[in-house]
Amino acid sequence: MAKGPGHKVNRRELLALSAAIGTAGAAEALSRHDGLLGGPSRRYTNTLPWEDGLTDAPDAADAGGWHYLNDGEVGFLTAAVDRLIPPDPTGPSASEAGVVVFLDRQLAGDYGNGAHFFLEGPWQEGTESQGYQSRFTPAQFYRHSITAIEQAVGRSEKGKAFKDVPADKQDALLKQMESGDLKLEGPITSKAFFTMFLQNVLEGYFSDPIYGGNKDGAAWKMIGFPGAHYDYSEWVTAYNKPVPGEPVGLRGRPAWERG
Amino acid sequence: MAKTMPKVDVVLVGFGWTGAILAQQLCDAGLTVLALERASARTTPLNWATTFDQDELRYMWRHHLFQNVKYSTLTFRNNVSQKALPMRRLGSFLPGTGVGGAGIHWNGQIWRWLETDFKLKSHNEAHYGKQSTAGLTLQDMPLSYKELEPFYDMFDRICGTSGQAGNLKGAKQAGGNPFEGPRSAPYPTPPLPMTYGPKLFEQAAASMGLHPFPHPAGNLSQAYTNPLGMQLGKCTFCGFCEKFGCGNYSKASPQTTLIPYILTKPNFELRTEAEVLKIERTPDGRHATGVTYIDAAGAEYFQPAEIVALTAYQLHNVHLMLVSGIGQPYDPATGKGVVGKNYCYQTMSSVDVFFDDKLLNPFIGAGALASVIDDYNGDNFDHSGLGFIGGAYIAGMITVARPIEMVRVPDGVPKWGLEWKRAGTKYYLRNMAISVHGSSYSQAGNYLSLDPTYKDQFGRPMLRMTFDFPDNDLKMAKYCTDRAAEIAKNMGASHVRPKARQGPYDITHYQTTHNVGGTMMGASPADSVVNKYSQSWDVPNLFVTGAGLYPQNPGYNPTGTLAALAFLTADAIKTRYVKALGAPLVTA
Ligand SMILES: Cc1cc2nc3c(=O)[nH]c(=O)nc-3n(C[C@H](O)[C@H](O)[C@H](O)COP(=O)(O)OP(=O)(O)OC[C@H]3O[C@@H](n4cnc5c(N)ncnc54)[C@H](O)[C@@H]3O)c2cc1C
Ligand code: SF4
Numbered sequence: 001m002a003k004g005p006g007h008k009v010n011r012r013e014l015l016a017l018s019a020a021i022g023t024a025g026a027a028e029a030l031s032r033h034d035g036l037l038g039g040p041s042r043r044y045t046n047t048l049p050w051e052d053g054l055t056d057a058p059d060a061a062d063a064g065g066w067h068y069l070n071d072g073e074v075g076f077l078t079a080a081v082d083r084l085i086p087p088d089p090t091g092p093s094a095s096e097a098g099v100v101v102f103l104d105r106q107l108a109g110d111y112g113n114g115a116h117f118f119l120e121g122p123w124q125e126g127t128e129s130q131g132y133q134s135r136f137t138p139a140q141f142y143r144h145s146i147t148a149i150e151q152a153v154g155r156s157e158k159g160k161a162f163k164d165v166p167a168d169k170q171d172a173l174l175k176q177m178e179s180g181d182l183k184l185e186g187p188i189t190s191k192a193f194f195t196m197f198l199q200n201v202l203e204g205y206f207s208d209p210i211y212g213g214n215k216d217g218a219a220w221k222m223i224g225f226p227g228a229h230y231d232y233s234e235w236v237t238a239y240n241k242p243v244p245g246e247p248v249g250l251r252g253r254p255a256w257e258r259g
Numbered sequence: 260m261a262k263t264m265p266k267v268d269v270v271l272v273g274f275g276w277t278g279a280i281l282a283q284q285l286c287d288a289g290l291t292v293l294a295l296e297r298a299s300a301r302t303t304p305l306n307w308a309t310t311f312d313q314d315e316l317r318y319m320w321r322h323h324l325f326q327n328v329k330y331s332t333l334t335f336r337n338n339v340s341q342k343a344l345p346m347r348r349l350g351s352f353l354p355g356t357g358v359g360g361a362g363i364h365w366n367g368q369i370w371r372w373l374e375t376d377f378k379l380k381s382h383n384e385a386h387y388g389k390q391s392t393a394g395l396t397l398q399d400m401p402l403s404y405k406e407l408e409p410f411y412d413m414f415d416r417i418c419g420t421s422g423q424a425g426n427l428k429g430a431k432q433a434g435g436n437p438f439e440g441p442r443s444a445p446y447p448t449p450p451l452p453m454t455y456g457p458k459l460f461e462q463a464a465a466s467m468g469l470h471p472f473p474h475p476a477g478n479l480s481q482a483y484t485n486p487l488g489m490q491l492g493k494c495t496f497c498g499f500c501e502k503f504g505c506g507n508y509s510k511a512s513p514q515t516t517l518i519p520y521i522l523t524k525p526n527f528e529l530r531t532e533a534e535v536l537k538i539e540r541t542p543d544g545r546h547a548t549g550v551t552y553i554d555a556a557g558a559e560y561f562q563p564a565e566i567v568a569l570t571a572y573q574l575h576n577v578h579l580m581l582v583s584g585i586g587q588p589y590d591p592a593t594g595k596g597v598v599g600k601n602y603c604y605q606t607m608s609s610v611d612v613f614f615d616d617k618l619l620n621p622f623i624g625a626g627a628l629a630s631v632i633d634d635y636n637g638d639n640f641d642h643s644g645l646g647f648i649g650g651a652y653i654a655g656m657i658t659v660a661r662p663i664e665m666v667r668v669p670d671g672v673p674k675w676g677l678e679w680k681r682a683g684t685k686y687y688l689r690n691m692a693i694s695v696h697g698s699s700y701s702q703a704g705n706y707l708s709l710d711p712t713y714k715d716q717f718g719r720p721m722l723r724m725t726f727d728f729p730d731n732d733l734k735m736a737k738y739c740t741d742r743a744a745e746i747a748k749n750m751g752a753s754h755v756r757p758k759a760r761q762g763p764y765d766i767t768h769y770q771t772t773h774n775v776g777g778t779m780m781g782a783s784p785a786d787s788v789v790n791k792y793s794q795s796w797d798v799p800n801l802f803v804t805g806a807g808l809y810p811q812n813p814g815y816n817p818t819g820t821l822a823a824l825a826f827l828t829a830d831a832i833k834t835r836y837v838k839a840l841g842a843p844l845v846t847a
Binding site for chain 1: 332358522
């Protein structure tokens with residue numbers, strides 16, 4: 001049925017549209033524009049844009065199980081993230097804070113699928129200032145990198161996996177990745193992997209707890225970041241004084257849920 | 260076959276800051292206006308409400324409001340001897356997509372150029388000799404500060420800009436910027452209060468005989484109703500400002516200052532999910548007939564219009580000019596051609612400042628919350644014997660302390676491990692950065708063109724960027740960063756880390772979204788793409804807005820000036836062009 005101008009697509013119609021376009025084999029058209037519907041242009045005159053039920057709130061990470069990572073990868077990442085952010089009385093280690101769960105959910109989702117990467121060819125190595133030139137999505141990038149790293153570790157450490165070598169040796173290996181000195185087989189350099197990896201670990205440790213890391217806001221509490229506040233008017237000119245209170249996330253505080 | 264739509268007076272290509280300004284002005288003048296925006300409509304309650312806006316991962320690192328390079332990117336190289344490769348991930352700049360454009364996630368730092376910035380080439384050559392501009396391809400603007408001032412003022416009143424004037428109609432005002440050109444009126448709202456870090460900067464700078472003043476801000480210090488009746492709220496210093504939308508209606512944006520008003524106009528239509536692919540012309544090429552656009556289902560349309568205005572972001576305006584074959588593309592080998600010429604950026608440096616004994620609470624911030632000095636910007640200081648021209652504003656600025664990005668540690672501390680964790684924890688609340696916001700001057704080898712290899716999703720050649728920092732600008736960056744470090748030392752810091760910008764330009768790290776040039780305005784078709792009314796020399800019913808109009812970039816954020824130029828363009832269209840359709844407003 002033809003709809004008049006100004007008609008806005010609701011979620012149900014949107015799904016119908018996607019299905020129709022999908023079956024017509026024009027899946028590409030669906031994604032021509034970022035975050036969009038695959039439908040005709042929407043038209044607004046004399047009306048403010050509004051979509052019932054389409055508040056763009058974030059999706060939280062799912063609970064339970066591994067969505068993308070295999071056991072070997074979980075072993076490698078758990079060991080590696082805890083060298084990047086080890087446990088001590090200052091605050092939790094990365095894995096205690098849930099960073100490996102965070103990485104798993106990210107790699108299983110839009111980020112891992114390269115939803116915000118341009119991955120078309122032709123591919124060619126570039127200069128450092130030209131940035132990422134891999135054809136891999138981040139999920140593929142992790143899989144290839146971890147496999148290649150474990151091969152390199154196995155060669156130098158008598159067949160051991162990264163997680164089974166002593167902590168000081170793990171640190172040395174991570175430093176070699178940071179500098180790119182750890183030579184890997186295949187197209188990915190250890191430095192390129194380390195750069196993405198360290199960034200993603202910081203993301204997991206310090207992002208809102210809804211994404212699976214920063215469990216109970218512990219990383220925020222550690223550094224003194226109050227979290228998802230929206231109003232600091234009272235403290236603007238309270239120079240050199242701590243802002244009181246526990247951090248709060250988008251979903252509130254742990255205490256609110258546990259009573 | 261593209262379906263032909265009913266004709267309108269004006270079609271706008273893109274609906275961000277400049278699109279909204281033209282829409283408001285031209286609708287009020289009675290013209291029928293259609294805005295085509297490539298992505299979707301976005302509003303405060305649906306897209307960045309205070310209940311979920313404070314999300315560093317999603318908005319900043321997952322680029323939720325930014326252009327997605329999967330659908331729209333460019334290729335990049337540092338110089339002509341390299342092969343340009345695609346920007347496969349956003350980094351150095353973060354253009355917007357969707358209604359409001361980058362005007363949603365901008366900071367709200369609202370600047371005017373210095374009077375001398377309008378005649379940069381002639382001014383410097385008169386003061387420092389012809390050799391001072393050698394190696395650069397600088398050009399004067401075809402208009403003066405004085406001509407643009409009423410339109411700067413209009414933008415301030417639309418935004419409700421918070422600040423302290425330094426020069427009111429020629430009379431210097433205490434506490435403001437003593438170097439600024441005369442303002443016809445004070446800022447509409449008083450300056451923001453300073454948090455501790457900016458306060459320390461202000462005190463240090465003043466003690467050194469410099470002239471600190473509150474950074475002009477589109478984050479409002481108090482509630483404000485603009486001349487269109489749009490109401491803005493008081494900023495609450497949430498710190499999720501730069502790279503985020505404002506859930507409070509406190510940040511001036513197209514959505515808070517213009518769009519709700521425009522949408523009440525019966526002679527206005529907004530069409531979203533409508534990406535313009537090409538400007539169409541009559542067979543002689545002298546007249547634009549309209550534009551071709553594509554919707555999100557892949558259907559193409561021809562939209563006829565009497566006037567076409569390119570109000571997409573600078574990079575997209577240049578791309579559309581090139582793929583539509585309008586104007587002569589610039590060729591660095593011969594120096595001929597103008598479209599894509601004088602691409603410039605912003606030369607950003609900074610100084611990290613760490614304190615052992617001061618709690619800054621840097622998470623309390625706003626996009627433009629800073630104390631700033633202009634003593635080392637433009638030609639506000641004597642350049643004799645310095646070996647460069649240009650300068651930077653230096654700002655003790657705390658806009659935010661996003662923890663993923665801003666757990667900073669002093670030199671000598673590793674980037675990870677136990678030592679990093681302890682130092683990061685110690686200094687998170689005790690550090691800030693001084694921003695050194697430097698000019699970017701044009702040189703022959705920096706330009707935009709069409710890529711010979713890579714195609715976009717519509718089969719058009721991608722835009723290719725060739726850019727590196729000129730020596731002049733790197734020298735400027737070093738000099739100004741040294742000045743900033745002196746201030747830092749006077750703030751009582753325990754560690755000071757100057758980070759003067761160095762080459763080569765790197766497209767992976769965020770610097771600014773201040774891409775300029777490529778459709779520059781000038782006095783003649785030989786050296787510019789448009790005249791001082793932003794009207795194309797080749798196609799008189801085509802107007803181009805945005806930072807592409809700049810022949811080089813002064814040491815300021817671009818939006819104040821490009822917004823003022825958009826108001827001036829609208830004024831020229833409604834008072835002069837509509838009376839002489841198809842005629843050039845300046846004779847070549
Ligand atoms: C993080 C960040 C911080 C910033 N902070 C500041 C600041 O503090 N001060 C300052 O002065 N400036 C700042 N800027 C820059 C400022 O946002 C821009 O200068 C300003 O938005 C430019 O306005 P515009 O109208 O040219 O483009 P935009 O506001 O970006 O609007 C362009 C619109 O055109 C649309 N479009 C593009 N191509 C097409 C097409 N082919 N068809 C249809 N539509 C199209 C886009 O989707 C977009 O909506 C900042 C930018 C960023 C990203
Ligand atoms: S800092 Fe102020 S203007 Fe910026 S987003 Fe927060 S409330 Fe809005």
